[in-house]
Amino acid sequence: MPKALLILVGTQLVYSVSDFMGRIYMHRHGFRMATFLTFWFFIYLVLRQLAMFGQLYVFAHVELGRTMALMGASSIVISNILGLLFLKEMLTPVAYIGVTLAVISFFVMAAR
Numbered sequence: 001m002p003k004a005l006l007i008l009v010g011t012q013l014v015y016s017v018s019d020f021m022g023r024i025y026m027h028r029h030g031f032r033m034a035t036f037l038t039f040w041f042f043i044y045l046v047l048r049q050l051a052m053f054g055q056l057y058v059f060a061h062v063e064l065g066r067t068m069a070l071m072g073a074s075s076i077v078i079s080n081i082l083g084l085l086f087l088k089e090m091l092t093p094v095a096y097i098g099v100t101l102a103v104i105s106f107f108v109m110a111a112r
Contacts (some may be wrong), residue, residue, distance in 0.1 A: 004061040011054030012071050016078040018047040060097035066109055
């Protein structure tokens with residue numbers, strides 16, 4: 001797997017972990033000013049910044065259309081895995097067909 005593709009997947013994983021944190025903590029504490037002055041939010045911001053550097057690296061080495069398609073497909077897969085494993089969120093069978101199509105599209109776009 002090319003270096004840029006590994007960085008892209010790692011970047012999307014970091015973004016998805018921060019999204020997962022946001023989902024948990026914002027649901028728990030609400031959308032209030034005090035929520036943004038907590039340690040978890042600082043960690044959230046640091047993760048997002050790290051992911052942004054990875055994303056910029058990929059933008060410098062891979063075509064924009066391919067990058068965004070790969071990030072979208074990997075985001076769908078990673079967020080569904082996190083939701084299923086940690087939040088016990090189940091989707092409908094039709095939604096899982098869509099996730100499967102996203103996985104297929106990831107492999108099609110990743111192929112050179």
